[in-house]
Amino acid sequence: MPLRIERQEHISGLRLTLVPLIAIAFTIIVGTVMFVALGHDPIRAFGIYFIEPLTDTWTLQELVVKACPLMLIGTGLAFCYRANRWNIGAEGQYVAGAVLGSWLALATHGTDAGPWVLPAMLALGVIGGALWGLIPAFLRVRFGASEILTSLMLVYVAQLGLDYLVRGPWRDPQGFNFPQSVTFDDVALMPLLLGEGRLHGGILIALVVIAAATFVLGRTLVGYSIELAGSAPRAAAFAGFDERRVTYGVFAVSGGLAGLAGMIEVTGTIGQMQPSISPGYGFTAIIAAMLGRLHPVLILVSSLVLALTYIGGEAAQITMRLPFDVTRVFQGTLLIAILAADVLVRYRVRRVEEVGHA
Amino acid sequence: MAETDGSRASAALLEAVGLTKRFGALVANDHVSLAIRPGETHALLGENGAGKSTLVKMLCGLLQPDSGDLLHDGQPVVFPDPASSRAKGISVVFQHFALFDALTVVENVALGLPGYEPLPALAARIEACVHRYGLAVEPYRRVGELSVGERQRVEIVRCLLGEPRVLILDEPTSVLTPDESESLFRTVDLLTGEGRAVLFISHKLDEVRRLCHRATVLRGGKFIAEVDPAQESSASLARLMVGADVPRTPRLVTHELGEPRLLIRNLSIPGDGSRGSALHDITLEIRAGEIVGVAGVAGNGQTALFEALSGERPCADAEAVVIDKTPAGALDPTARRALGAGFVPEERLGHAAAPDMRLSDNVLLTTHGDGAIVRQGVVRRPVLFACFQEIVKRFDVRFGGKDPKARRLSGGNLQKFVIGREVLREPVLLVVDQPTWGVDAAAAAFIRTTLRAKAAEGCAVLVISQDLDELLEFTDRIAVMSEGRLTAPVPVAETSREAIGLAMGGAHGHDHGGEGTHAA
Numbered sequence: 065m066p067l068r069i070e071r072q073e074h075i076s077g078l079r080l081t082l083v084p085l086i087a088i089a090f091t092i093i094v095g096t097v098m099f100v101a102l103g104h105d106p107i108r109a110f111g112i113y114f115i116e117p118l119t120d121t122w123t124l125q126e127l128v129v130k131a132c133p134l135m136l137i138g139t140g141l142a143f144c145y146r147a148n149r150w151n152i153g154a155e156g157q158y159v160a161g162a163v164l165g166s167w168l169a170l171a172t173h174g175t176d177a178g179p180w181v182l183p184a185m186l187a188l189g190v191i192g193g194a195l196w197g198l199i200p201a202f203l204r205v206r207f208g209a210s211e212i213l214t215s216l217m218l219v220y221v222a223q224l225g226l227d228y229l230v231r232g233p234w235r236d237p238q239g240f241n242f243p244q245s246v247t248f249d250d251v252a253l254m255p256l257l258l259g260e261g262r263l264h265g266g267i268l269i270a271l272v273v274i275a276a277a278t279f280v281l282g283r284t285l286v287g288y289s290i291e292l293a294g295s296a297p298r299a300a301a302f303a304g305f306d307e308r309r310v311t312y313g314v315f316a317v318s319g320g321l322a323g324l325a326g327m328i329e330v331t332g333t334i335g336q337m338q339p340s341i342s343p344g345y346g347f348t349a350i351i352a353a354m355l356g357r358l359h360p361v362l363i364l365v366s367s368l369v370l371a372l373t374y375i376g377g378e379a380a381q382i383t384m385r386l387p388f389d390v391t392r393v394f395q396g397t398l399l400i401a402i403l404a405a406d407v408l409v410r411y412r413v414r415r416v417e418e419v420g421h422a
Numbered sequence: 423m424a425e426t427d428g429s430r431a432s433a434a435l436l437e438a439v440g441l442t443k444r445f446g447a448l449v450a451n452d453h454v455s456l457a458i459r460p461g462e463t464h465a466l467l468g469e470n471g472a473g474k475s476t477l478v479k480m481l482c483g484l485l486q487p488d489s490g491d492l493l494h495d496g497q498p499v500v501f502p503d504p505a506s507s508r509a510k511g512i513s514v515v516f517q518h519f520a521l522f523d524a525l526t527v528v529e530n531v532a533l534g535l536p537g538y539e540p541l542p543a544l545a546a547r548i549e550a551c552v553h554r555y556g557l558a559v560e561p562y563r564r565v566g567e568l569s570v571g572e573r574q575r576v577e578i579v580r581c582l583l584g585e586p587r588v589l590i591l592d593e594p595t596s597v598l599t600p601d602e603s604e605s606l607f608r609t610v611d612l613l614t615g616e617g618r619a620v621l622f623i624s625h626k627l628d629e630v631r632r633l634c635h636r637a638t639v640l641r642g643g644k645f646i647a648e649v650d651p652a653q654e655s656s657a658s659l660a661r662l663m664v665g666a667d668v669p670r671t672p673r674l675v676t677h678e679l680g681e682p683r684l685l686i687r688n689l690s691i692p693g694d695g696s697r698g699s700a701l702h703d704i705t706l707e708i709r710a711g712e713i714v715g716v717a718g719v720a721g722n723g724q725t726a727l728f729e730a731l732s733g734e735r736p737c738a739d740a741e742a743v744v745i746d747k748t749p750a751g752a753l754d755p756t757a758r759r760a761l762g763a764g765f766v767p768e769e770r771l772g773h774a775a776a777p778d779m780r781l782s783d784n785v786l787l788t789t790h791g792d793g794a795i796v797r798q799g800v801v802r803r804p805v806l807f808a809c810f811q812e813i814v815k816r817f818d819v820r821f822g823g824k825d826p827k828a829r830r831l832s833g834g835n836l837q838k839f840v841i842g843r844e845v846l847r848e849p850v851l852l853v854v855d856q857p858t859w860g861v862d863a864a865a866a867a868f869i870r871t872t873l874r875a876k877a878a879e880g881c882a883v884l885v886i887s888q889d890l891d892e893l894l895e896f897t898d899r900i901a902v903m904s905e906g907r908l909t910a911p912v913p914v915a916e917t918s919r920e921a922i923g924l925a926m927g928g929a930h931g932h933d934h935g936g937e938g939t940h941a942a
Contacts, residue, residue: 283803285796288786296776301734302767303787304756 070412079409084355084366087401094397104384112383113376113394123375125261129333130374133158133325133342134367135270137349139277140321142358143314146281148294151315153200153215154322155346156222157193161323162330163226164192166337169252170234170245181251186269186327193323194316196222201315205308211315219346227339234337245337254332266328273321277360290314322346343374344392351399370395433496434459435619436481436512436588441490443476450476452643453490458588458619463610465630465651466623467663468640469862474623477640478590481621482514483507505536513581514590517597519573523566530565531580551582555609570721571602578609589613590621595629596888599719600923607633625663626891627656641665664863680710683851683882684731684763685744689751691726691737693906701726704908706884706901710850713873713883714911715893717922718903724886725768727903728855731884732765733758746850756791761851764788764844768855768886770833774840777829781821781839782810784828788843809846817842818868834865841869845876852876855886870896890922902926 092110099106117123137154144151165185172181200215231243239246254264281287289305290313301307330341352370356363377391434457443451451473458464468474479485481492483501492499494510501507504514521530528545535544545561552559557575565573574594581589591610595603610620610633624630630637631651639646639662646662654662686706693700701723708714718724729735731743733755740749745761755765765788767773775784785806790796795806813819817838821831828836837858844852857873858866874896877883886903887893893900894914901911902925909925 283801284799285786285790285801286799288783288790288801291783292776292779292787295778296772298769298773299776299787302732302755302765302773304733304754304759304791306754 070414080357083402083405083409084357086405087355087398088369090401090405091394091397094401095394098390098393102386104386109380109384109386112379114372116379117372117375122261123379125258125263126375127368127371128267129262129264130371131364131367132267132270132332133329133345134349134352134370135364136273136325136328137318137322137346138352138356138363138367139274139360140318141349141353142277142281142356142360142363143290144318145353146294146358147290147310147314148297149201149204149311149314150212151197151200151215151318152212152350153197153217153219153346154318154349155342155344156215156219157196157319157322158326158329158342158346159219159222159226160196160326161189161191161193161320162326162337162341163222163229164323165189165327166234166245166248166330169248169331170337172252173246173249177249177251179251181249182254182331185252185331186324189323189327190320191323193326194320196323197315197319198312201312205311226337226341230337230339236336243339247336248331252331253335254328262333264328264332266332269324269328271364273324274360274364281360286313322349348374348395351395351402354399354402370398373398434493435495437493437496438477438481439491439493441477441480441487441492443480443485443487449643451480451487454640454643454645456481456638456645457648458621459636460587460617460619461614462635463614463620463622463633465634465637466621466640467625467627467630467637467659469625469663472640472663473643474640475592476643478514478592478621478623481507481590482512508584508586511585511587512590513584513586513588515574515577515581515592515594517592519577521565521573521576524564526562526564527559527568527576527579528561530576531561531583534580535583547583548579551579555582555612556605557609558605570597570719571599574598574606582613586618588619588621590623592623593625594622595624595626597720599926600890600919601926603629627659627663630659631656639663660863679712680880681747682707682709682744683746684708684853684884686731687742687744688739689727689730689737689742691730691735700906701730702906706908706911708851708882708884710880710882711877712899713877713885713897715897715900715914716884716886716903716908717890717893717900718886718888718926720888722903723906724855724888724903726906727908728765728767728853728886731763731853732767759788759791759847762849763851763853764847764849766840766844766852766854766857768859770836770840771829775828775836778827780825781814781828781831782807782825784839785810785813785843789847792847813839813842813846816846817872834861837861837869838865841872845872849876849881851882851884853884853886856889857885857887858889858892859887866892890919894919 095110096106099109117127137158141151141154165188168181168185168188196218199218200211203209203214204211230245234245236242236244236246254266257263257265281290289300289310292303293300293305293307293310297307300310325345326341330337334341348370352363352367355366355369373391373394377388380386380390381388437457439455440453441451441455442449442453454473454477456466456477466474466477476485480487483504483506492501499510528541528548531548532539532541532544548559548561551557557579559572559575559579565576568576574597594606598606610622613620622630622634631654634651636648637651637659638648639659641663649662651659684707686704689701689704691701704727706714716724716727726735730737733753736754737743737751740751742751744750745758745763748761750758750761771777775787786795786801789809795802795809819835819839819842821835831839841857852873854873857869861869870892873883873885885893885897897914899911899913900917900922902909902922904926
């Protein structure tokens with residue numbers, strides 16, 4: 065018997081707010097099934113995954129450290145997704161920003177450059193990410209190419225570019241042939257906030273960005289034009305907002321913030337360039353943005369939730385010998401659950417007797 | 423309801439008895455009855471929102487009634503889907519055609535038929551049908567090349583191949599020139615002459631009185647009366663439809679005309695390939711205080727003209743569009759609004775308003791450049807909300823809740839909102855595409871009166887409409903658009919329906935440019 069999906073006209077705000085909670089509940093159910101299938105006590109597993117990290121100051125700091133790039137990237141993606149532009153390549157923009165900024169750290173390495181190096185690196189990170197993000201925007205505006213595909217493909221270009229750099233020109237001559245650069249000088253590192261732990265100044269930058277994004281999206285004409293372009297493109301053109309400018313704008317913002325996140329991560333936690341500088345933040349941030357309903361403050365919260373899956377995943381690897389892929393499964397399940405819950409709240413599945421042709 | 427046993431004895435082909443259909447709190451059809459007899463043309467009259475479409479959808483199985491019965495040849499029937507009603511000989515030609523532009527006529531027809539039939543055989547059947555009913559359709563032409571009237575004939579042919587006993591035509595003349603309507607009427611007469619029944623849905627009273635043997639009137643979802651249209655006057659039918667006397671728009675031509683506010687000079691826009699909605703060499707002047715109408719059948723370039731004026735389609739030649747003495751051809755919509763222009767597009771949802779945004783946010787759509795609401799790029803919510811409330815109050819926009827999404831408003835209320843949004847900006851030029859399309863009579867009268875009042879205050883108004891009666895009622899001069907060309911406007915007092923109708927169909931197929939109507 066065929067099924068048909070129909071749009072529901074009146075959806076209460078309450079049901080839309082419930083979507084993230086339904087999605088999390090569904091993920092927990094799937095997780096339970098998975099743990100049982102793997103032969104683990106699900107309650108203990110969930111305890112290790114989601115509760116224990118919250119009981120220790122060191123892991124709480126780690127939580128914020130992991131959430132920081134997610135917040136920055138997710139907030140940038142909110143600009144794109146609100147405008148109905150689907151930037152899937154934040155991971156590449158993150159790498160591109162980190163590469164451009166790190167160039168300065170390596171160029172000034174060993175010189176007595178002043179404290180201007182770090183701010184300049186962060187600025188270059190923004191520029192690098194924004195430029196990388198503008199490529200799919202240009203391809204879409206000029207040739208009508210799908211930004212979903214082009215932005216995703218550029219991820220691999222950026223990652224392989226980074227790989228080439230750290231194995232080739234940027235390799236530390238005293239590094240025993242390991243593919244990594246020299247360790248950055250102190251002026252090129254993000255200061256730590258507390259005496260112990262890894263909590264660094266990047267989180268303050270992320271909070272400022274979230275506040276600014278909340279204001280821009282909610283209270284300004286720019287935010288309105290982004291919303292309108294996503295919601296009703298023809299009405300946006302009628303209102304006088306140039307579709308191309310919106311496309312370039314949101315890709316520049318989201319690429320720039322991804323690049324900033326990459327630079328913060330390298331200067332704050334890694335301290336040098338290496339082939340892999342991200343455990344998939346650029347992709348996980350897509351989930352953070354969707355789970356946070358494309359609202360910066362909610363993205364802050366959802367980033368912390370997703371950071372928990374990273375931390376819990378590390379703990380589970382150690383104590384339960386669960387592979388890191390379990391974390392990926394959690395994150396993927398969460399995204400699918402959000403998307404499905406979104407559809408099921410907005411639409412209604414109806415059984416039809418026979419497919420009529422109107 | 424008004425049925426007597428005597429009339430039921432004359433064996434209605436299709437009869438609805440006390441049909442009721444609810445959508446949530448709205449009762450779209452409240453115990454509606456209708457009887458269609460063999461050999462008659464039966465009119466279904468009612469305003470937009472009276473419940474005509476709901477009734478038709480129940481008659482053909484697209485919707486199921488909540489209560490009430492359908493009788494076919496006197497026997498109760500249930501149509502779970504359109505296929506089962508088609509099997510009983512009931513066919514519908516909807517307002518919106520389901521045709522593929524890239525395919526030929528015969529291919530389109532083949533797609534709609536159950537089973538397989540070789541195309542040459544089908545083409546022969548189409549030819550036979552075309553000859554029998556005088557429908558000009560060529561089987562091997564590509565649908566994309568056809569005019570709206572021709573497409574409608576394709577849909578009719580597609581229905582007739584199934585030898586229907588009841589043919590339902592949903593607002594068929596709304597997309598036709600007067601000439602095309604005449605030939606449709608001849609086809610309808612041939613069909614009823616063979617004993618078939620035609621249900622003719624319309625709100626054009628004159629054609630209903632001429633064509634139909636019987637008329638069922640709906641109002642607000644309720645059955646009002648079944649009458650003999652020939653015995654009624656247009657005014658009495660209108661009273662039945664609206665429930666009160668329809669106010670005529672007062673014609674105020676006492677004020678003096680002022681400066682030219684809109685100058686269109688040799689405006690040409692190339693077609694975008696898929697649709698030939700290009701503009702050829704359009705010239706028009708509108709002065710302060712007058713309302714100029716652009717008549718024409720849909721799809722003859724009206725959308726392109728509107729977009730060229732609003733700035734959504736800027737043209738290379740800045741002088742081609744002059745707004746209040748400033749060349750504006752190359753300006754974007756915001757800059758044109760800053761010159762004092764206001765625009766109301768045809769499509770309310772998705773073009774004039776964002777369906778999923780709140781009504782107050784939709785105020786910002788055209789007012790963001792006016793200075794008061796947006797300061798230094800920041801939206802001042804209290805000012806925006808005050809403006810929103812003034813539109814709602816002055817233009818009597820009704821809706822549930824405090825600030826609903828635009829899609830939740832009825833067509834008439836949303837149109838009042840969209841018009842009010844522009845009028846409150848105090849424009850010196852208003853360009854309005856289809857001001858009353860799909861709007862109930864009371865709201866339509868209100869909108870026309872508002873536009874007249876604006877003109878009296880010295881605003882120049884351009885109205886693009888397919889409703890010729892409306893243009894004759896409240897504009898000062900009328901120009902006709904056909905295949906991307908615009909005739910020189912003539913004062914309403916010096917023209918007639920016939921002359922305009924001729925110009926509307928004039929350029930179809932062959933060039934009638936030599937009639938002296940082109941100013942260029």
